[in-house]
Amino acid sequence: MSALPMIAGALIAAPLPVAAINWHSLFFLLFASVSCGFAVAVVAADNVVRMAFYLVLSLGATAGLFFLAGAEFLGAMQLMIYVGGTLVLLVFGVMLTAQAPLVAIKGSGRDRVLAGIVGVALLALLLQAAFSVKPWRAPAAGVVAEPAATPIGMSLVGVRVDEPAVGAPAANKRPGYMLPFEIVSIHLLVVLVGAAYLARAKRRKVPRAIEVAASVEPPASVAEHASIGRERHRSGSVLAGGRP
């Protein structure tokens, strides 16, 4: 009746010498489980600092998945911009706002149930879609991919080098990415200015030294009071430099 020894026995008896293991798949399984597991942990956790930490692990493992899929440049980009930049920024924000009552704000039980139902429904739909197309389930064998860093760089300046250039029908031509690249550059500049404007230091009414002394350690009573009532508390954050 005991199922566990039977499964264990089956595992041992199954014709699976170690040589049959596909290491690519094994590492995929490893990264995928870390990625998905910690993504779910982000949802399940209440403490916002832990959420940030789980998110770091999840996105780091996703970078590993990118490396496995042959997208080396993208994986390094993910590590550098996402994990090293965006998430550090996020953790920075968490730490600036991490006062005791704000660290763990819990949603209501009704919300959780609703979100769970919607989530499971959505997941079922997406999984069904993932397995519905046959070519997506058939892996390629023995493909040696060219490293993609150079083609990506060239495509960003508008030249595609990853396709047969001569004699190919015009319909198969793929465009370069010069214009999107420029647009994104301008966009980043605008965002930079905008973010600096939003988080800038407002006009000060008190001398800076006093203000910094006051803002470094927000009195616990103020924070509690503010979280119960609606008063605007007196001290701004260190980053923004003051109250409006």
Add this chain to the structure above:
Amino acid sequence: MAEFLINTVRLPAWLAWSVTAGVAAALILNVIAGGALVFIWAERKIAGRIQDRLGPTRTGGKFGWLQSLADGLKLLAKEDLMPDGADGMLFRLAPYVSFCASFCAFIALPFAFDFIGQRMNVGVFFVIAVLGIEVFGVILAGYASASKWSLFGAMREAAQVVSYEVPLGMCVVVPVMLAGSMDLVTIAEKQAGWLTNWYLFHDPFTFVIFWVYVTCAVASVNRAPFDLAEAESELVAGFHTEYSGLRWSYFFMAEYGSMFLVSALAALLFLGGWNGPVPVASLLGLSEGTGDTASYFVRLLGMANLLGKASLGVLIMMWIRWTLPRLRIDQVMMTCLKYCTPLAAAMFLGAMLWQIALPGGLVPGLRRPAGEIREGWLPGPGGAFKVRSADVGKVVQVSP
């Protein structure tokens, strides 16, 4: 090595690859741990000498060179303390996060022609990216310690490291541009030959940008004068105030590991990598690619070269640490945003223009032609993807 195990020792393939991976990992781990032991001893001796003291003299003979081993034993025996209000899981994990990041970056670092964990197409980028993750351990440690000093140290570190990644990235881009590749092996190979082939001496702009890189590298690994995160005169010990024993020593190993890493990166990008100032091997008629004993010897020589250069970099960092006073946080930010970033951007432009205007260098004939052969990406006839353009000293024009 895996081929050797499969062909000569007749191991099954999976075991051979696992053994190879294990040996590589163990070697890298030894570079970090053994390096940390030596560098901690060296730091104490250098600090002593600079301050007109002797430094350690007792443990292990006249020069005290067993001092760091004794320190290690002491740390092992220490009690592992944790503050009352600390977030237990994050507090315990933080040192390992730091150490793992520092360790992982070594995967893509070549020590000689093919002494490398995993050769990557985007090696430089990978190393810089993984090094940037180290800051997470510090931030977590700062938050989880439930101590004001730690939190302040961590926030300073976060602001500093994120800011300094910008000029650091710009500095690194220049050798990448000159070599036409992000692969560290290729970049180092392009500087083969005499001293003058090093990118440090490529043109005046790279010479300047090397020093910008040094500044940014010191700042991004949190060494004095940029060690705001652990400013002991203000913050007790900064982010590791609450740590003791082995966990504390993990932070230290991570710090020394990343110091060594940025020094090795400087050596690879600007100082010729494993190519010595004088091409001894090629003067003797040996080459590193052939695979016999002589080429193995050449590679060992190259590794000694690289390790020597990297250690020299670490020693210079120590020299700086015990010479300069610590900056204030606003001065640190000003150095980054007002000096390093514009300077790096200007030097980047300058190096680019130099490469277009004077592709052959100022004194033609000094540079070895092989160093100038670049991969072109001209869409040639028959859909050829990569065309080796052997045009000596010509920037490859890309037809739009």
Add this chain to the structure above:
Amino acid sequence: MNIVVASAVPLLGLITEPVSVAHYLVVGAILFVSGVVCMAMKRNALGVLMGIELVLNGANVNFVAFASPYLQGEGSRSLGLDGQVIALFVILLAAAEAAVALAITLNFYNNHATVDVDRADDLKG
């Protein structure tokens, strides 16, 4: 006994058979759904931001999977470079979006001393 072996073998197939696009799509789906649920459920503004990051990453995983030459079977045309470039743009835009959203959150925190999104109802009629 046979049933047990049969149920164990598909799991073993995960390790022994090469990875296909569908595998990556499953990972992308889980990341996406986690992100959506996170956005809907969390009341901390930064938690909502983390949900957005997860959603974008789920999309990125899909793009990379479709772009990868390792995963596509015969007869299907992979996205090739386009997928990777689009994923690149997604990462860049995510960074921009995070910077602005963080600035907004910090402003909100400065004015209201909280990061609870349910309390951001000043404009409610």
